[in-house]
Amino acid sequence: QQVAQAFADYPPDKSLYIVASKSGGTAELMAAFDYVWTLSGGNGSRFVVTTDSGTSLQILAEERGFRKVFNADPNVGGRFSALTDFGLVPAALLGMDxxxxxxxxxxxxxxxxxxxxxxxxxxxxxxxxxxxxxxxxxxxxxxxxxxxxxxxxxxxxxxxxxxxxxxxxxxxxxxxxxxxxxxxxxxxxxxxxxxxxxxxxxxxxxxxxxxxxxxxxxxxxxxxxxxxxxxxxxxxxxxxxxxGINAFDQPDVQDSKLRTIAKIKDYQETGKLAEIDLVDVKDAKKAIEEFLARPQSGEFVTINAYVPRNPEMIEAIQKLRLSIRAKTKLPVTAGFGPRFQHSTGQFHKGGPNKGRFIQFVYDAEKDMDIPGQGLTFGTLIRAQALGDYEALKAAGRKALRIRLSKPEDIKGLL
Incomplete structure (x- = not known):
């Protein structure tokens, strides 16, 4: 839904796309690229790349005649890269000095x-x-x-x-x-x-x-x-x-990625995802109340929402954060999946085991094929959600999965 809307708002004949990945292989980025590349009719002039030197993404860009490849400093970690090409290329296109x-x-x-x-x-x-x-x-x-x-x-x-x-x-x-x-x-x-x-x-x-x-x-x-x-x-x-922490590594990020890769491989071989621990939306209110019962000092609650990131959903999740905080007196963080996996995901599995994690997924009413990958965007996102949930459980975290019939169901949980 969000992918379709993005490329409807910014079609290839009127847009220049920045394909930015430090590793050159970020799953959802490459899925979006495969889709819009097909949509553009393979027009390389509509794309620029920001990546480390020698990645598979740079090779692809050169083979397909992209307008420009920007190589960032490989010695600077991803989250510290705002003042490298990853931040400066978009800033330049915004017209900043x-x-x-x-x-x-x-x-x-x-x-x-x-x-x-x-x-x-x-x-x-x-x-x-x-x-x-x-x-x-x-x-x-x-x-x-x-x-x-x-x-x-x-x-x-x-x-x-x-x-x-x-x-x-x-x-x-x-x-x-x-x-x-x-x-x-x-x-x-x-x-x-x-x-x-x-x-x-x-x-x-x-x-x-x-x-x-x-x-x-x-x-x-x-x-x-x-x-x-x-x-x-x-x-x-x-x-x-x-x-006493090494600020420059992320030892727990890979587990979720490897689990997602395994889920995708299983789907490509069997045509289905082995979903687990899903609570149906009709039972969600009770399940959330039980999950959040008896909050302890020092704990926190996290909402991991694999729903479209748009103003309506942002407002709904902010209201849910308020509702949960009022009932538990705990800090409530929130992130949209799979975006948060590149941001707070490391803390979720590697930080203090004081969190209660609520994951929301839904069945996309209108799904789209990812060209050349043998799966849809909806399946990719569900595989990422499942991989992340399993990684949380493997790390001994308290986690709850809610299956929505549609993203707007979140509003009914307040």
């Missing part, structure tokens, strides 16, 4: 050099505060943002979760949870406020007055993003060092 964006990052770099005392080093100071707060029990980094600058919160979510969540340790980013009253929060919260137009300022002041720690970062220009990218990359590296 490269010099201004990189100058912003460079100003932060100069403040972050080794000789700068830690207290005056923006990234080191932030990372130290985050780590020491986590050691004192405030390990739920709640990232709030005014709407015009809210995209930055999603990036912070990934760099914090995937860097820190491993070996039973980590800092849970709670990104863009609806702002509540002080009584809605426990003492495991450290707040970050990314301030744009100030629309959340009154609520943030209430949190401060109630004694909650709040760190504010004003964003006055889109070019401030360059500095913030650099600040947060230094900060999470510092925090992980203090916590």
């Amino acid at each position: 490269f010099d201004k964006l990189l100058a912003s990052a460079d100003r932060m770099r100069k403040q972050s050099l080794a000789h700068v005392p830690a207290a005056r080093n923006p990234g080191v100071a932030l990372g130290t505060l985050i780590a020491e707060s986590a050691l004192m029990g405030r390990d739920k980094l709640t990232v709030l943002a005014d709407a015009p600058v809210s995209a930055l919160a999603g990036w912070v979510e990934q760099v914090v979760a995937e860097s820190s969540g491993k070996h039973g340790k980590g800092i849970l980013p709670v990104a863009l949870e609806p702002l509540g009253k002080p009584e809605d929060y426990g003492d495991d919260r450290l707040f970050v406020y990314i301030k744009g137009n100030g629309e959340l300022e009154a609520g943030i002041s209430e949190l401060k007055n109630a004694g909650f720690p709040v760190i504010e970062f004003p964003i006055e220009s889109p070019y401030d993003a360059g500095a913030e990218f650099f600040r947060w990359e230094i900060a999470i590296s510092t925090a992980c060092s203090i916590l």
Whole structure:
């Protein structure tokens, strides 16, 4: 549904597509590419690629005559790549001034050099505060943002979760949870406020007055993003060092990917997916209530929704987050699948075993074949959901699967 809408809104005869993958083999990316490549009639001039040098994606781009291949620095990990070609190519197409964006990052770099005392080093100071707060029990980094600058919160979510969540340790980013009253929060919260137009300022002041720690970062220009990218990359590296975590690996990501590959292979051989543990939507309310019963201090709830990421579903999931928080008093994170698997998925399996994970899947009413792959988009997404669920269970996590008849059924669960 979301794929069909995207290519209806941005058809090949009017669009230039950036095919971006560090490894060159991201499953859902290549599925979308295979679809739009066929839709374009094999018109390579409509595509550019951003990838590491020598990947299968670069080879494909050169064979098919893509307009341009951009090679990113292979020594920079994916989540730290915002200031490499992965971030700069889209920024250029948006019309941003490269010099201004990189100058912003460079100003932060100069403040972050080794000789700068830690207290005056923006990234080191932030990372130290985050780590020491986590050691004192405030390990739920709640990232709030005014709407015009809210995209930055999603990036912070990934760099914090995937860097820190491993070996039973980590800092849970709670990104863009609806702002509540002080009584809605426990003492495991450290707040970050990314301030744009100030629309959340009154609520943030209430949190401060109630004694909650709040760190504010004003964003006055889109070019401030360059500095913030650099600040947060230094900060999470510092925090992980203090916590005894390697910020630069992701040991638990591969399990979910391998399980998905196995599910796809089984489907291609048998024509069906071996689904497990699905609760039908008619029984979902009761199942969720039982699953969330007797919440414990320090726990969190995560919604993993394999539904279209559109304004209607974003609003529905935000309301569900509010409902669950009101009943449990726990932090509630949320992500759309399979997107979150590249962001918070590492934390889900590798971080502290304090989560309760609710997965939503649905049967697509109108499905589409992925050219040359012998399966549909709906089947691919269900295989990814199943692989991720099995990886959660294998890691000893509490997880519940809900089968919706349609995405809008989420609204009936409030």
